[in-house]
Amino acid sequence: MAQATSKACSVPGCCCYSQKQPYLSFHSFPVHGEVRRRWIQAIRREEGPDFTIQTGTTYVCSRHFTLDDYVLEMSSPFSITIRRLKANAVPSLFSWNDFTPGGKMDRVERSQKRPPEHDYATPPPAGMLDGTVDYIQYLEAELKNALPPSPSSSDLFSRYCASDDQMRFYTRFPSERVFRIFWESIAPSASQLLYWNKAQRISEGSSDPASPSPPSTLPLIDEFLIYCMQVAVGVKEQVIADMFRIRLTAVSRVTITWANYLFFVLGTLPLWPSREKVKAAMPGIFKKCCPDVRVVLECAEIPAAAAAAAAAASSSSGSRVSSRCRNGMTFKPYFKGLIGVAPHGLVTFFSPLYAGSLSDEDITKVSGVLPLLEPGDEVVAGEGFGIGELLSGVGAKLVTRLTREDAEKTRAVERLGTAVGRVIGRIKSNHIWDSPVPPALMGSVSQIWHNCCVMVNFQGPLSLDEDCDLERMLA
Numbered sequence: 001m002a003q004a005t006s007k008a009c010s011v012p013g014c015c016c017y018s019q020k021q022p023y024l025s026f027h028s029f030p031v032h033g034e035v036r037r038r039w040i041q042a043i044r045r046e047e048g049p050d051f052t053i054q055t056g057t058t059y060v061c062s063r064h065f066t067l068d069d070y071v072l073e074m075s076s077p078f079s080i081t082i083r084r085l086k087a088n089a090v091p092s093l094f095s096w097n098d099f100t101p102g103g104k105m106d107r108v109e110r111s112q113k114r115p116p117e118h119d120y121a122t123p124p125p126a127g128m129l130d131g132t133v134d135y136i137q138y139l140e141a142e143l144k145n146a147l148p149p150s151p152s153s154s155d156l157f158s159r160y161c162a163s164d165d166q167m168r169f170y171t172r173f174p175s176e177r178v179f180r181i182f183w184e185s186i187a188p189s190a191s192q193l194l195y196w197n198k199a200q201r202i203s204e205g206s207s208d209p210a211s212p213s214p215p216s217t218l219p220l221i222d223e224f225l226i227y228c229m230q231v232a233v234g235v236k237e238q239v240i241a242d243m244f245r246i247r248l249t250a251v252s253r254v255t256i257t258w259a260n261y262l263f264f265v266l267g268t269l270p271l272w273p274s275r276e277k278v279k280a281a282m283p284g285i286f287k288k289c290c291p292d293v294r295v296v297l298e299c300a301e302i303p304a305a306a307a308a309a310a311a312a313a314s315s316s317s318g319s320r321v322s323s324r325c326r327n328g329m330t331f332k333p334y335f336k337g338l339i340g341v342a343p344h345g346l347v348t349f350f351s352p353l354y355a356g357s358l359s360d361e362d363i364t365k366v367s368g369v370l371p372l373l374e375p376g377d378e379v380v381a382g383e384g385f386g387i388g389e390l391l392s393g394v395g396a397k398l399v400t401r402l403t404r405e406d407a408e409k410t411r412a413v414e415r416l417g418t419a420v421g422r423v424i425g426r427i428k429s430n431h432i433w434d435s436p437v438p439p440a441l442m443g444s445v446s447q448i449w450h451n452c453c454v455m456v457n458f459q460g461p462l463s464l465d466e467d468c469d470l471e472r473m474l475a
Helices: 033-042 107-113 126-145 156-160 164-171 174-189 195-203 220-233 237-244 247-267 275-280 284-289 306-316 360-367 390-393 404-428 441-457
Strands: 026-028 058-060 070-073 082-085 293-303 335-341 347-352 378-381
Touching: 156 220, 164 174, 164 220, 174 220, 174 247, 220 237, 220 247, 220 441, 237 247, 237 347, 247 441, 284 404, 293 306, 293 360, 335 404, 335 441, 347 441, 360 390, 378 404, 404 441
Parallel strands: 293 378
Antiparallel strands: 026 058, 070 082, 293 335, 335 347
């Protein structure tokens, strides 16, 4: 099992390192002489036997830089905003200046603020030593009362996600590096989370919207781990409550809060690429046989509890959810959602969840994918999709079954069908879909579905062809 690389901050008095604070970024010392000299001077260290700057081992963490030291970049429409350190940035936030940036004092100001020299010949006042001892004991008692009674507030994320293999298992992110980029993008706004029970009281008029939510007993990154454990791993609520030493009701509260927060944040990411970008990242076999294919459509099905599914479906689509009957056998009700995958293997479209009784054609009609298509686009769809007339209405074309003479094109289309099936498999590998969604999360099932469809792209592209240049879409 490959262990994640640990990085430590070299600023005196700073104990941050990457395994304990994965939400921080760690920056190497500059190569250029002047900026490098200013970094060394700023952190109050000198190169010598006790401190040597080495590439790949000596870092300064992001706690010591201001927001103005970073520039925000979006490398492509398929990636999230990334903070990059400016070339001339110098660390300025330290414990000795109370983490407040400020300029140097001039000589006169320093002389005015310099405390008078101590008169060592003057004895201390009577009883001063006893008073100091009492004050120290008082501070120690206050500190003991302020400490948490149990280790439940420790960073459990670093315990359960200490390697890339554990990261993939618990969060579905392929590596610690990919997760860190994702977390650094959402962590600043996550600190302003409005927890679900607070939102409910506001809607009922029993709470002031201006008042902040009560402070959480868990770090934000551990709350995100709770969401991942319930959605991605499918851990039961009671097990999560025991692991994190929190109340059972707090588990669903945290999961619902993060489901809505991620729905809001991930909803700002543009997924539908232009025709030019689809062709630029298209594998070679598809460029040769079906260069005009814009998207591959297929419906995914997830189980739902009967009563909750009927209520959710009637409010979203106006149709009742009825159980399937085949050969006299009754099956549990289910939801359906339309998934669109580009030829390069990334999710570029997904619909809300609809009642399982709706046909694929009806879902395609109301999903919103038709207005995105352009004249001349070709669409590959699963068996039973009678959407040829719908596509003709927007100038697009459905790729139908091919003749034996078009054997190469047939294989290419079959690969596209396999690709969308594998993507749906990735989405449904979130174990929350293994069984009917818990009743406590039924009101957030649409948000969880949305988040699973978007976050599947962070797992990396599918390998559809040997010359598939998908890194271009993720760079």
